[in-house]
Amino acid sequence: MTSIRIGAGLGFYGDNWEPVAASIERGGVQFIASDHLAELTLAILQKDRQRDPALGYARDVVPMLLRLWPLMHERGVRFVCNAGGLNPAGAAQAVRAAFAARGWKARIAVVTGDDVLPRLQDAARPAADLAHLFTGEPVAQVRDRLVFGNAYLGAAPIVQALDAGADIVITGRVADAALFLGPLVHALGWKLEEATGSQDLNRLAQGLTVGHLLECSGQGSGGNFGSQGAWQAIPDLAHIGYPIAEVWEDGTALITKAPGTGGRVNFDTVRQQLLYEVHDPHAYHSPDVVLDMSGIHLHDEGHDQVRLTGARGQPPGDQLKVVAGFRDGYKAEVTWGFSWPDAWDKAQAATATIRQLLKDKRVPHDELFVEYPGLNSAHGALAPLPAACELNGMNEIWARLVLRTPEKSAADGFGRLFPWLALSGPAYTCGFHGLHNTSELLGIWPTLIPRALVEPGVSVELVESAA
């Protein structure tokens, strides 16, 4: 029976690609699929695009391909990524220019059509359309503040690009797991849009599960393994091998990693990733198939090999998920430390002083958020705090004060409330950090859109990079 091997690329914009080189050189992969877009990444790319319309893509794709392409080209490995972000054509242009400068040749495909911002901004649409997926609030509430809005496309345009012979496929927003499902459908000859029977749908469900296990790079092979006492037994995270899947025609998959790499692929590390960022595990929606995880069997064969079977699929719905972002005010933050003695009481007094100044100067703001790194910034009120007398006996206390305000000028001015207190505030300050760091906040607007409004506009363009 035919099988192919696909390896995980990056898990986010800014991830490390050296483990991908190991998968190419020693993992026997034919495809790499790389996920550069977390839910929030488009917000970062939108700021880039505001500064320069040629940007708006995940810029790490260029140095990444400069490192990996020679390794891939030599072995015939093909590459799929969503680094196009808000500007897939711009990303392809940047890759082409970098390749041309080195005399490299590659067939690059660009997938576009995920941008649905104009639809979200269209005030003529019925009020109930594009309502918030969780709260049901109408989009009119945020319409004039929207900065991006993209539908999650499925695997079909990726399959089309690979069928057409692309070496490198660059998309914008697609379902993360579709980056992996596309190559599987292409190489194993699975039915995608015409999938109807349970065999077809279950294979797609297996493929989607593979994609889900690999889309977060090292999280599928022992990275970020949450536990007490066990994570220490995961070897050599400095040289972690990102997960690789061997997938057979019938959908059976073996999750593993390149020999000689660190990390661990076992029942525990794989199932932590299986449920990551999943809501209803009986109905995990994607544009290509709805996955039911309740029959999944993970057989740990030892030595970093886990066999995956039993995923079940149902036909996808007629709507696509959209994530939009809207401008939602500003923040500015200052971290301020005090040393023993009475460090806790001094931090409280300092915070009260800042609250008083905000009031005296009538600084417009929604809230002043305060947390104490080292004490409660990770677990909030669930972090047990020592008694006040013990807190005052501590070596130092750091307070992190964050202003949320609708006005940029108020955020810009926040840092100026602090420096004079070095001489006129509580004693033994350890200094201020972050006095000038206004940043814009973005709200997330998840919603659904009919496929028929999006899919006819999806296009795949294949271009040959000049040698």
Place this chain on the structure above:
Amino acid sequence: MTATVRIPLVRIAHARSGDKADWVDFGLFAWNAAGYRLIEREVTAERVRAHFAPWLPGAVDAWALPNILALKFVLRGALQGGGARNLRLDNLGKAMAGALLRLEIEVTEAELAEALGAQRVGWWGDGPPDNPLEGAR
């Protein structure tokens, strides 16, 4: 009379958290079937809601996945509206699985001994097949 003990979940389970807009989701995993019977019985949606309520009072959904000895929870309204407007240092809730592992359950000493003593399912190298948790204490 059977002696009971209160234990934090971290003694018998591991966990990961992630974010989707304003919701944080948790996978909670028992090391073996004996541990799974305990978390499935004790860690209900209501228990998780009540555990987080002093900090983040949101609704909780729960699902059981006995096929992988796991429970899935979603806590709504956990991120001040979402990661890009959340003022906390941990704006994506990556550390929140640790907060779930603080949740305490009551089990009998015999049940605890069974959950700690049973062999873990996953392959943890060629060393002795003891529970890694025991090595930590």
